Amino acid sequence: MEDGQELLELNDISTSFKIDGQYYDAISHINLTVKRDGILAIVGESGCGKSTLATTIMGLHDTDTTRISGQALFDGQDLLKLDDKSMNDIRGAKIGMIFQDPLSALNPLKRIADQISEGLDYHTTMTSDEKHARVMELLSQVGIVNPERTARQFPHELSGGMRQRVIIAIAIACKPDIIIADEPTTALDVTIQAQILDVLRGIQAENHAGIILITHDLGVVAETADEVAVMYAGEVVERGTTEQVFNNPQHPYTRSLLRSVPQGNQDVTHDDLYVIEGSVPSIERMPQTGDRFAPRIPWIPAEAHEENPSMHEVAPGHQVRCTCYQQFYFKSLEETNK
Amino acid sequence: MSLVEIKDLKVHYPIRSGFLNRVTDKVKAVDGINLNIEAGETYGLVGESGSGKSTTGKSVVGLEKITSGSIKYKGVDITNVSARRNVNYNQSVQMIFQDSLSSLNPRKRVLDIIAEPLRNFQHLSTEEEKIRVLQLLEIVGLSPESLYKYPHQFSGGQRQRIGIARAVATNPELIIADEPVSALDLSVQAQVLNFMKKIQREFGISYLFISHDLGVVRHMCQNIAIMNKGRLVEVGTREDIYDNPLHIYTKRLLAAIPEVDVSKRQERQQQRKQIEKMYNEQADQYYDEEGLAYPLVQVSPTHFVALPKEQIIDQLK
Amino acid sequence: MWKTILRRILIMIPEIILLSILVFLLAKAMPGDPFTGSINPRSSATQIEHLKQLNGLYDPWYQQYWNWVVHLFHGDLGQSYQYHEPVTNLIGDRAINTLWLSAFTMILTYVIALPLGLYAGKHDGKLPDTVIRIYTYVTYCIPFFVILVIGLWIFGYVLNWFPTTGSVSPTATGMWMIGSRFLHVLLPGLLGALFGTVNVVQYMRSEVIDAKNSDYVRTARSKGVPQKAIYKHHIFRNSLLPIAAFGGYSITGLLNGSIFTETIFSYPGMGMLFIDSISYRDYTVITALVLLFGILNLLGTLLSDIILSVVDPRIRVN
Amino acid sequence: MVMNTKSTEMSPEELATLTEQAKQEAAPSATKILWQEIKADRPALISLIIVVAAILFVMITPLFINTSKMMSTDILAYLTPPLHDHFLLGADANGRSIAMQLIVGSRNSIGIAIGLTIISSTIGIAWGLISGYFGGYVDWGMQRVYDFMMMLPMTMMIIVLVTIIDNYNSVTLTLIFSLFYWMGTSRLIRSRTLSETKKDYVAASITSGTKPLKIIFREIMPNISSLIIVDTTLSFAENIGVETGLSYLGFGLPPQTPSLGTLIANANDPNNITQYWWTWLPAAIEIIILCLAISYIGQVVSRAANASQRRAGK
Amino acid sequence: DSGNDVAAAETKRAKLSDTYKNNAKTDNKANNKSTLKVAEPNDSPFKGITEPILADNQEDSNVFSPGGSGNLFNIDKNYKIIDGGLANQKLDRDNNTVTITIRDNAKWSDGKPVTARDVEYAYEIIAHPKSTSSQYSSDFERIAGMKDFHDGKADTISGFTYPDGEDGKKVVIQYNALSPSMKYSGNSFIWGTVAPYHLYKGVPIDKLAGSDQVRKNPVFVGPYKLDKVVEGESTSWSPNKYYWGKQPKIKHVTINVVSSNSIDKAIQTSKYDFTSPAGVMRGTSYKNLKKLKNYKIVGQPDLGYNYFGFNVGEYDTDKKVNVMDPKSKMRNKNLRQAMMYAVNEDAINDKFGNGVKWRAKTLIPPIFGKYADKSAKGFPYNPKKAEKLLDDAGYKKDGKWRTQPNGKKLVIHFGAMQGSSTSHATYQDYLQRWRKIGLNVKMATGKEMEMNSFYDTLQKPKQNKIDIFSAAWSVSSEPTPSQLYGADAPFNMGHFVTRKNTQLINDMNNDKAWNDSYRTEKFKEWQKYMNDQAAYVATDNSYRWGPVNKRVKGFDIGAANNEFWSNLSLTSSKIK
């Protein structure tokens, strides 16, 4: 197993949803790669299309109301072209997914053991004893102290952190090559968040999987990810290694986001945080041409934005959409108060 | 005299069952806490989920029946309803809620939402009332067109500001802000936090700022109390808590906060592992037999920590 | 679990006592008494007076009630004035008929309604769903007894497929008796089921839709579980749960319906007995039946709650 | 305080223009949404027209019908078939016009249904709201009453009550029914109130100093109004049939009082079903049409309610 | 006094015979293999009491009738007791004794002989202080020792003696006086059935009705024995090999309760051979069934009638006797007659009677061919006469309504029971016609009354809610009216008492009445008197009728056919 090998290649993926009879893009032209042993973080505000991307890869959309284009190359096949049956062979087995809300993501009526081993039923030929052993193994792997007992319990008998661990166990049950974690820690306390992230890292080290970590917490990204893709309004606006993006952010959106994180060093009474004006447009109102972020930085001249911006490489592996970054600056206080 | 003095506050929820609806058990949501909130300051209350933060906040505004203890407002005990009425307490203490959508009645228009406390506490004519609401909208930076809109027509940040407008409508002296930004995106969070600071500067409002996000609390509060299982484990100024945490629980909380600084990544992970190890080994020294925190002990003029005396000496070393 | 059930039963006791007093008083408040109607020249008026006295009909109500309660504790619900038979025997015979009819109707209802609800939920918004919903609405809107009368007329008399009266053929013996009993409840049961499915179908449908859109189904799909298995192991199972509980609650509806069904099909069950007893002022039977129906309602609810707590682990714990 | 002194001066004109502007931006009210939803759905519109027209028709026309004359028997007209003599829909065994009885009967039955719906829904809503909002002992006590009512075998109790009350009419009957028909609503409302009460806007109202009853009826109730409307519409549809069943068993309205139930009860004789179908069929068809129309409206209402919720979610 | 222009013609009355003369050949195979299916039209289940003393309803008697109903005596067409039955009776007017002799070969269906004690035990069941039977009346107290037994003062009835011992075949009953009515079946002095003492002896009499002996394993003295009873629904029968009389030909009989709503359809679809001979069939059914090709309608006038009663007094509970109230609103004979002339029974029966119901003319139903006054005219529709009667009596019109002779307002309350839609129409028609002659008649309580409330009101010793009521009697096969219209009869709910009435009723059974023609004379006199007084007026008589399938042979419901069941046979194995 070679480190950094490309596992999944997303080429020009767009997904649109049918709303009142019309299709609107929730994500457009996404190009990303997931590498073995790497953690790719996807960040962005709520409604940027992070979850949509994840569910698109997993093929979890209702085909009647969703239109998907592009390519998701995995193992030589395009996931987006596979029929449901072949996709079922990949889901759970080759790609595992972790969901945000740990309570509702588990079937309230099934024992933990059954929920974990369900994936094994369809992807392996293990005997029930082997499955049991595997469940125990998985539970200890995700850091559950008393696996025998937990296996017999029902979801509601577990704490939020435990449930999230179980969900991770489900996702990794068949040793998938790729794990997609959609906001795995958002509903959890910080201490538990730290533990869960540790577990994820541990898993990755053991399984040599590639992880897509979806989150809007920049701190989590900074501490966990190898690579980062910043999404805004359905597009990737900047991508690169974590160091590149955090230490040398280019896109106005990335820079604004980082600027609005509360830091400990500000004066309690006087220092204000940076505020990004406006809000993420809903998919029906999404501008179809031009830089989608432009409306939120009105003080940057319109000419600074490309008409149909594409990704520009600013450093090896570090790409930014639109050249407007070259002219971006933060408004001074006087300007703000005008 | 502090604006609000909380003494030995206990809120126990009875668990009722059986035919006669008897109390068969209780949840000690808040179990004896002491806090003083000074006028014009922001007091941070931090802790894990379920530690009793909201319950404390709700008891202070009078939404929760307290089991024992006292809450004094400007020296007057306001634990019963009539006392509260005498000092116009309900008018002077308001609350901002975590979920901006659920805290605004979806069937009411902005005008009616913001005017609700005005209608109850001040008797204005319709004109005056409208003018007042428009003023409040201006204060929170919303356009006058919002007057007849419904909450769902606003973004999260805007909604939270409507909530704030309602809270400040009656010129309160204290606002309990229960996780006002937890549900918000970074950019919106910044907006709301800035705004809260702004009205504090302008009107000298005090906040009891409840949060589990230590980053936000550090940004907002001069004084911080750390809560754990219904008790306070550590109280102090921002510096006391962040630079010199004494209780293992505080340390653990602090260590768990992910930071945006990529370069310190390894270092922080190391540190976290170390504290986690310490926590696993020494946790019982920090808690009594029931697994609850000890009473607070003063270690500096501003710094209190819940530890038995002997331990503190060790700690300070 | 047992403690909970026991406690629930204890809660029921005051309710039952209250009901018994209420129903006792109401029965007595009806104009006339069991002997009012039995006037014919072959029975003598003085003897009727004598019988009234003998039966304590002139005692004050609390004394009558007390006597009744005392007897109740000896398992004696009194004698039916109309049947001159212990009420326990009388109701015993009828209860079997009613229960058999109700159970059969219930089973048929579920057999019809569950697949319909599942199918409608699975294809919600599509044509089959619309058709099923129209069906349920139409059946919901037609008065139940009209259906029974028309059904009886068409299938019982015109087509002559089913027996039209009674609970069993007088000539049937042995194995045939079971067959005959079955044949007698087939038509009313079928009609009751076909036109009583609306609640179950709607409930099942919305449960399936909820389950279909739930996060745990998404989790299951992400595990690579095939669609069929998801329906089988997750959606159907989870939707069935509240439906199972519905069964107990629906006892009330079935018992209410039995009054109509039995009257129309001359099926001698408790519902028909009740209607008879009302016009006869057969106090003892009226009281006993209302009380019994009340208790059955309670037990239905209890049963539902027990089913729920057995099948739903979330409730099982507390 | 500071804020008051800072108050910006505002002229009445300025206020008026601002108000005007705001009104233009204002969102449509729930009623408007509902109306639009119904307008957009042709069958629903037709249903609504049918129901409203039917109600108006049967409420107004009977004023011009001499009921006692209409209900007087004419044994010569015994079971006249439809379109004979002056009988549009024929006559019943008493030689009374079915058409006229249908009109007056609809008034009585729909009147009972409306009365029953109003009374039972009012009780149910108030019961559910109060029980759900206050919780604790209030709720506990009210739930015991609810449990008790649920235990009562409804049809039996109604029959017994009807038998006891010697001189009953549609009003008494409505009241008796109402006693037994509020529980479903109250249960529904209570459970929604419970979840609604937990929402922060209630807490916000309390901290704003609003009194409990005002919170219940002015804050919470509007929020469950869509549920109330849907429930009320559906119970109205159901209640139209309530009286008919008992009339069939002979415990509904007295025979001189025409009602859909007494008309349909003609079907209790199999001879009438085929030979004298006009005695019962029109009433049955009327019930089915009304009930379907109302249920359809109910569906649209609930869809509209959901739609506004969906919009609210964005 | 006809001569009026509007008087309606006599009701058209169907011509029904009480026998079905079927000339087809009996099919022995059918008799052996096929089942005779009898329908008992009734809206409620039967009660399952095989013992006729305890059963107070017609259903039970109908569904258990193949068992012979315990009948002791054979009768002729006038219901007169004749020899040749299970027992013979002999009246000894000199000694005031009745001797009942059981035939030697009489056996119960379990093979046990019928004994003298079985005859006596019936009286014990009737008269026992705790008996649930409603049959006891003061008439039985003419038997020596009966009152003491009924009051619980004696363990046995001293009036009974057994010349050959209790297990013998002879009983002598000592009366303090005999009555001419004793010659007829259904009289109120001699009980007409036997009770199986050997079977009942262990069961307390108050528990008898609910006992297995009565309900599950009963014995019979008739042609059939009970094979199975499905509670409330059906009975099935096979020949009783111990039967003393003619062995029945049909080997299997079932009787099923069928609701009166369904009975037409059941017959139309050939589900039954015939309906219970004593079962109640409606007029509307007749209309539906009379044209059937495969059924023949058989019928005879019913033992019963509908009547109007006027409330003219009250019941004195102390003296236990009815008294007339001279101030009563309905006291005026002219008023009562006028009301009777005002209603058009003929028209109503024409419309609703379908030929099986017709206007009655006297209070004795026509089935009693001997006693019924065939010359009586009754009250044919004659509104003119009605108005004249009222005018004559001083009921003057004051505006729309007539007032009482004393000038007071007159509002008359009409009480009637809820019934079918036709009875409803009938009542409405009455009201309308009374109003036409200026009488302000209203429904008592505003609407038709539920049966219980109706009788509850009427049976109050004194009531003023109902002034005129419509009700019905079914009568015994011995027509002496003392129980209904006698001065001390509680069922005399209009409280009509006159010396003449009492005299006439007493005369029907005085010493001279042993002479049949004297008795007949008195009956006719009484009928005339009652029609003149119009305090009780019979409104209609009807047929007791039923459809008989054409495969049935020997069907005869005439009173004299004492072997009804044994005479039946089948001519084919399928119902036609």
Ligand SMILES: Nc1ncnc2c1ncn2[C@@H]1O[C@H](COP(=O)(O)OP(=O)(O)OP(=O)(O)O)[C@@H](O)[C@H]1O
């Ligand atoms: N099934 C759907 N139908 C229509 N619109 C949808 C659907 N799912 C998502 N959307 C819309 O697509 C956009 C992207 O949604 P998505 O859930 O992917 O965002 P996200 O980045 O995951 O946000 P969050 O941080 O809140 O989870 C949103 O505007 C959302 O409203």
Ligand SMILES: Nc1ncnc2c1ncn2[C@@H]1O[C@H](COP(=O)(O)OP(=O)(O)OP(=O)(O)O)[C@@H](O)[C@H]1O
């Ligand atoms: N009404 C109630 N009845 C019973 N227990 C309650 C009630 N409300 C809260 N609790 C319990 O009291 C404890 C403290 O709750 P509280 O809401 O104050 O915590 P919190 O610190 O605000 O948590 P979070 O961060 O999740 O909001 C919890 O264990 C909770 O389950």
Ligand SMILES: [Mg+2]
């Ligand atoms: Mg998401």
Ligand SMILES: [Mg+2]
């Ligand atoms: Mg909280």
